Amino acid sequence: MSNFSDESPGCYTEHGVSGYGVAAKISRSEPMTEDFVKSMAESMMLTIAGKCMELGAKCIGHIKSHLRTEAGTIKADTIGVGHGSYSSGRLEHPVRDVFIAINSIVQGIPEDAVKAATLEGMHDVAGQNGLFVVKEKEHTYFDEFDFTASKQDYIKQLSEQLDMDQDR
Helix, strand or coil, X not given: CCCCCCCCCCCCCCCCEEEEEXXXXXXXXXXXXXXXXXXXXXXXXXXXXXXXHHCCCCEEEEEEEEEEECCEEEEEEECCHXXXXXXXXXXXXXXXXXXXXXXXXXECCCHHHHHHHHHHHHHHHHHHCCCEEEEEEECCCCCHHHCCCCHHHHHHHHHHHHHHCCCC
């Protein structure tokens, strides 16, 4: 039997769990190899986690990304700076454009802080690697079951989603 009433907000308190998701198209004039994309994605996950901790996060739940390209898919994630980051996937050949979806789930800071850390981390690492964030748009939570479309169809869907938001 629980000691909490049905009126308890559970984890949705000021020190509860907050999340933010963004989809973006990032590009570079020079083609990016698989190793480059993996390293950049892993660095991005760790940078976002670090920024969340600097803003007062108690812990990182999960910061993950799914990168789609014409040459394949890369996934990268972390559960905290002290845990490092991990990536998987393959690219058949170097690419200039990457469509990335990032979800950050963090405990102890409000959603606007998670948003700020996620966007700053994405832009900082992109800039450090000679990448340009061409377009970005808030994105809903995703997991492996969200990616049932073919690679080409999903890239088309992301591109159309980003094209709908011409204000950025």
